Amino acid sequence: MRPAVIFILTLTNEGERSNLIAFKHYQIVNMELENTRKKSGECDNNEDYIEKTIGAFGLWQAKVCILASSTRFLAMWNMLNIMFLTYDSSFTCVRFNRTQPVNVTPSTCYENCVKYEFGEGLFLKGFVEEFGLICDRAWMASFAQTILMFGLLFGVSLFGWISDRFGRSKAMIYSAFLVVVFMLGSCFAPDYWTFCGLRFLIGVATGGQMSVAVVLVLEVVGSRHREITGACISLPDGIAETTLVAFAHFAPTWRAYLLSMCTVSALLMVLQILLPESPRWLMSRGQEEKARKIMTKAVICNNLSTAAVEENFKSPMSTESKEKYKATYFDLFKSRKLAVRSLASVPVWIVNGVCFFGINQYCTFLNTNVYLSVVVMGLMQIPACFVATWLNKVFGRKATMISNFGIIGLTMLLLIFTPKDHWTALTLGIIGLWAVNITCNVLYVWVAELFPTPLRNMAYGMGSSGAQIGAMVAPFIANLGPHWMPSLIFSTISFLGVITCFILPETKGKKLEDDLDHTK
Numbered sequence: 001m002r003p004a005v006i007f008i009l010t011l012t013n014e015g016e017r018s019n020l021i022a023f024k025h026y027q028i029v030n031m032e033l034e035n036t037r038k039k040s041g042e043c044d045n046n047e048d049y050i051e052k053t054i055g056a057f058g059l060w061q062a063k064v065c066i067l068a069s070s071t072r073f074l075a076m077w078n079m080l081n082i083m084f085l086t087y088d089s090s091f092t093c094v095r096f097n098r099t100q101p102v103n104v105t106p107s108t109c110y111e112n113c114v115k116y117e118f119g120e121g122l123f124l125k126g127f128v129e130e131f132g133l134i135c136d137r138a139w140m141a142s143f144a145q146t147i148l149m150f151g152l153l154f155g156v157s158l159f160g161w162i163s164d165r166f167g168r169s170k171a172m173i174y175s176a177f178l179v180v181v182f183m184l185g186s187c188f189a190p191d192y193w194t195f196c197g198l199r200f201l202i203g204v205a206t207g208g209q210m211s212v213a214v215v216l217v218l219e220v221v222g223s224r225h226r227e228i229t230g231a232c233i234s235l236p237d238g239i240a241e242t243t244l245v246a247f248a249h250f251a252p253t254w255r256a257y258l259l260s261m262c263t264v265s266a267l268l269m270v271l272q273i274l275l276p277e278s279p280r281w282l283m284s285r286g287q288e289e290k291a292r293k294i295m296t297k298a299v300i301c302n303n304l305s306t307a308a309v310e311e312n313f314k315s316p317m318s319t320e321s322k323e324k325y326k327a328t329y330f331d332l333f334k335s336r337k338l339a340v341r342s343l344a345s346v347p348v349w350i351v352n353g354v355c356f357f358g359i360n361q362y363c364t365f366l367n368t369n370v371y372l373s374v375v376v377m378g379l380m381q382i383p384a385c386f387v388a389t390w391l392n393k394v395f396g397r398k399a400t401m402i403s404n405f406g407i408i409g410l411t412m413l414l415l416i417f418t419p420k421d422h423w424t425a426l427t428l429g430i431i432g433l434w435a436v437n438i439t440c441n442v443l444y445v446w447v448a449e450l451f452p453t454p455l456r457n458m459a460y461g462m463g464s465s466g467a468q469i470g471a472m473v474a475p476f477i478a479n480l481g482p483h484w485m486p487s488l489i490f491s492t493i494s495f496l497g498v499i500t501c502f503i504l505p506e507t508k509g510k511k512l513e514d515d516l517d518h519t520k
Helices: 003-012 016-039 049-054 059-080 127-131 139-166 168-187 192-220 223-250 254-274 279-284 288-301 307-314 329-333 336-363 370-379 381-415 423-450 453-478 484-501
Strands: 091-096 113-118
Touching: 049 192, 049 279, 049 288, 049 307, 059 139, 059 168, 059 192, 059 223, 059 254, 059 288, 127 139, 139 168, 139 192, 139 336, 139 453, 168 192, 168 254, 192 223, 192 279, 192 423, 192 453, 223 254, 223 370, 223 381, 223 423, 279 288, 279 453, 288 307, 329 336, 329 453, 336 370, 336 381, 336 423, 336 453, 336 484, 370 381, 370 423, 381 423, 381 484, 423 453, 453 484
Parallel strands: none
Antiparallel strands: 091 113
16 A cells, blocks of 8 residues: 555544554555665665755754854955945145145145045044045055955865865864954054055955855755755845944944954854864765764754664765765866856856945945945845745746846946936945845855865855956946946946856756766
8 A cells, every 4th residue: 555545544543543553554664665666776866865864954954054154244344344444535635835726626636735634534544544545546445355356266266175175164264264363464554555465365265254155054955945045144244234334333443443343253253163064075075984973963953863874874875975086176177068057157256246346335325324325235135135035946046147137237227317316326226236135145056056066166166256356346347437337337247147147057956966977
């Protein structure tokens, strides 16, 4: 008799004893069918041995998600603190070496000006004021952000390789430690170029926070939970941006502003010691005993039977990824399938980088109250994470990316014809930023599903390097004049992103690949 029939008949019986007997019968029949399936050599290729052993999602996965996502605070504070650090402050020439003009216009550069005086800004003494980043040195304010992103360009690839070679948790711990050390150094930089050098190193170290956390979490949860966990990883992004307002409001100087962030970052760094290694990575590296110990702890934490660990270690499902293989970046182009995915994902990341960092900074220029603008931009990212989850589940990765890139392009196009200080300008900017936040959330999940475990972090690192390239040029685009020029550029590249997304395949609901054989 089939299990479903037995279960239905059980519901029609009365009494606790009859229900218990029927349930036991149901379990026995299920075990017999499973044994028959194994003996006949049948194997469900879509069944994930990690999910089958430790469960799709439980308390253990929740702990990993919280610990991994906390590293996003370190990354986002460093990448977004530029909004207050180089905020445009007024200045006036107070001394000339020759004849002084009759009317001295504020925030205007004069060739014969000897001394400029700065007006009241966000800090008692700001970054731009201390290093004189105005007039012919104005480009250096944007360069301070560009050099950070240049470091991040190297960092995501470096720590992607480190995590694939030495482990996810080790890469995140080393990364967090270096971020805090270099952040502390930047607070006491004696000159502009020393500060930029430390910003570059912060960017390199931040690469581990950006590239590894998402991959680690997606490797320990079941396929039906990837959308929500991918969004939860990005949830701290909006909170981090919002808290920048508190750091900036209560800090008397730009150095105190950075030091306060460094102090909180040091506390979050300690939490990374508690991060477990990815059992999926351990299995792909042939470290079965370490994987067994971690999965045993996971099933106990999730209140599951430890017998599942031993059973799945003996099954064919877990042996398929046990071959130890040292992957390199050349493996990303080993087959036509991988090469297309690798090359197509880079421009999608570039569009995301330009739009996310560019529109974030551009929106601060659309409203006179920078605190209000940053709070609104930060808070709206929180619901965007959950909207991205719903869109991801219902419409899939590809359709969600294409539609939201289209929304970004349309809102930026309308912004061209909107007066700078009108309330509709900030509204359109917020809508565009909402859409780019959704694409970021979806892209984290999509890229992780496109590549096998031995290459996943390297692929993520290489692809997200495109985002850093975009972020490097974003400050210069945001500062272009007239005000409609940045909108035109953001709109154009967003529509190019729509075209590129058509090349990549849909991955919704598919099993994560654990070896290179399935990618040929």
